[in-house]
Amino acid sequence: MKPRNIQANPNVDGPAVVREALKIILPRVEDHSRRNFLRRSLTLGGVAMLSGCSISDNSSVGAALAAISRINDGVQGLIFGPAQLAPTYPDSMIMRPFPFNAYYAEDEIREVDGDSWRLEVTGMVADRRKWTLAELRAMPQIGQVTRHICVEGWSAIGKWAGVPFSEFLKRSGADLSAKYIDFRCADDYHTSIDMATALHPQTTLALDWDGSPLPPKYGYPVKLRMPTKLGYKNPKHIHTIIVTNTYPGGYWEDQGYNWFGGS
Amino acid sequence: MQPNHMMISEKPAAPAVIHPVWLRVVHWLNVLAVLLMVTSGWRIYDAAPFWNFRIPTEWTLGGWLGGALQWHFAGMWLLAINGLIYLSLNVGTGRFLKKFVPLTPSIILTDLKAALRGRLSHDDLTHYNGLQKAAYVFAVLDLIVLIVSGLVLWKSVQFQMLRELLGGYEGARRVHFIAMSLLVAFVAGHVFMVALVPRTLLTMIRGR
Numbered sequence: 001m002k003p004r005n006i007q008a009n010p011n012v013d014g015p016a017v018v019r020e021a022l023k024i025i026l027p028r029v030e031d032h033s034r035r036n037f038l039r040r041s042l043t044l045g046g047v048a049m050l051s052g053c054s055i056s057d058n059s060s061v062g063a064a065l066a067a068i069s070r071i072n073d074g075v076q077g078l079i080f081g082p083a084q085l086a087p088t089y090p091d092s093m094i095m096r097p098f099p100f101n102a103y104y105a106e107d108e109i110r111e112v113d114g115d116s117w118r119l120e121v122t123g124m125v126a127d128r129r130k131w132t133l134a135e136l137r138a139m140p141q142i143g144q145v146t147r148h149i150c151v152e153g154w155s156a157i158g159k160w161a162g163v164p165f166s167e168f169l170k171r172s173g174a175d176l177s178a179k180y181i182d183f184r185c186a187d188d189y190h191t192s193i194d195m196a197t198a199l200h201p202q203t204t205l206a207l208d209w210d211g212s213p214l215p216p217k218y219g220y221p222v223k224l225r226m227p228t229k230l231g232y233k234n235p236k237h238i239h240t241i242i243v244t245n246t247y248p249g250g251y252w253e254d255q256g257y258n259w260f261g262g263s
Numbered sequence: 264m265q266p267n268h269m270m271i272s273e274k275p276a277a278p279a280v281i282h283p284v285w286l287r288v289v290h291w292l293n294v295l296a297v298l299l300m301v302t303s304g305w306r307i308y309d310a311a312p313f314w315n316f317r318i319p320t321e322w323t324l325g326g327w328l329g330g331a332l333q334w335h336f337a338g339m340w341l342l343a344i345n346g347l348i349y350l351s352l353n354v355g356t357g358r359f360l361k362k363f364v365p366l367t368p369s370i371i372l373t374d375l376k377a378a379l380r381g382r383l384s385h386d387d388l389t390h391y392n393g394l395q396k397a398a399y400v401f402a403v404l405d406l407i408v409l410i411v412s413g414l415v416l417w418k419s420v421q422f423q424m425l426r427e428l429l430g431g432y433e434g435a436r437r438v439h440f441i442a443m444s445l446l447v448a449f450v451a452g453h454v455f456m457v458a459l460v461p462r463t464l465l466t467m468i469r470g471r
Contacts, residue, residue, distance in 0.1 A: 068337040080421065084421055086420045087420075256330065262421070
């Protein structure tokens with residue numbers, strides 16, 4: 001889903017058009033969460049970004065900013081220390097309740113059936129198969145109390161536990177020289193990460209939150225927890241993992257957020 | 264270089280260059296960089312304000328959080344590289360010693376008292392008075408704090424020592440915002456002073 005470069009029409013009053021559109025659309029939307037989502041995203045900037053238009057009526061400015069973001073991906077890859085651990089905290093500092101955040105509101109949280117759910121691993125892996133929740137629980141487990149940092153700026157300390165992701169990749173026979181790992185989720189979210197972060201000792205295929213199985217709002221049944229990356233890079237309700245050398249992008253990344261998203 | 268005598272046919276010596284070309288270029292690039300960083304930074308703050316106010320969206324750059332972040336992480340290169348060039352040339356050409364030294368609390372106090380009495384002379388623009396020296400040194404240090412705290416916000420896991428120095432990730436957020444506020448206050452004061460002595464704007468454009 002690559003943005004197209006469309007030249008904005010300078011004769012059109014952009015903000016006025018958006019206000020008109022909101023006035024027409026919003027009353028027809030019964031569902032409050034969709035209305036809030038529309039209201040939040042239908043700013044001129046949101047529309048412009050989603051359609052690939054540059055804010056400043058100049059598509060080359062937008063292209064330059066995106067190119068610099070890709071350069072920053074490379075720089076972050078160089079700065080990333082494969083053994084540099086994120087700070088950990090005592091249980092007493094866990095934020096309860098932990099904030100919910102997604103590109104939709106709480107009444108649209110997906111309820112996944114853990115018994116029928118399978119984790120499919122495909123792409124550059126020797127063992128392309130589907131894993132059950134029980135099989136994941138039978139693997140060695142680790143956990144930490146770490147700081148979740150959102151791209152919006154806020155942070156919250158939480159406790160996740162699950163299978164060390166490097167261990168899981170090795171058991172799947174993943175090609176560890178591949179560049180990217182793509183995650184597809186039950187809430188139609190997707191994001192991808194670099195192999196170096198995937199192999200980081202604190203990167204966890206999390207099954208538990210704060211000592212109990214992940215509740216739906218935090219990503220039941222499986223979430224990828226990486227304290228070395230911002231929140232939007234930590235996918236919830238994962239159903240498919242793809243190891244690949246083709247840049248996969250992501251839900252927010254395709255709209256202009258930085259891909260590496262390292263913290 | 265004073266001539267011993269003036270021949271009638273000689274033209275008078277041109278006024279000395281107050282700001283060399285490199286300084287003027289660096290200064291105006293810095294103006295651009297600071298504008299980009301502050302206005303995009305305000306939009307980022309607005310996404311999750313940690314104090315009881317937001318900055319009006321009309322004052323911000325980027326249109327939405329995604330756009331503001333793009334501007335912020337592009338502008339940072341201009342700010343940092345331009346800043347490094349300034350520091351290297353300022354020290355390397357000897358300009359720092361010439362313009363900023365001596366700088367002592369008593370020099371600052373003397374000039375502050377003169378300024379408050381309306382007696383601080385601006386006739387000779389080739390020298391900075393004590394208040395200018397203090398203000399510009401403060402601005403440089405403040406920008407360094409902004410950059411260091413910015414690095415911690417960007418990569419709090421990777422820059423562990425800096426992170427701990429600034430009170431952790433959340434501490435760094437406050438340091439970053441306070442340093443920005445001080446910089447904005449400096450800019451306001453600086454622009455006001457330029458308005459009071461408009462010749463200084465000319466010297467920063469023409470050099471003399």
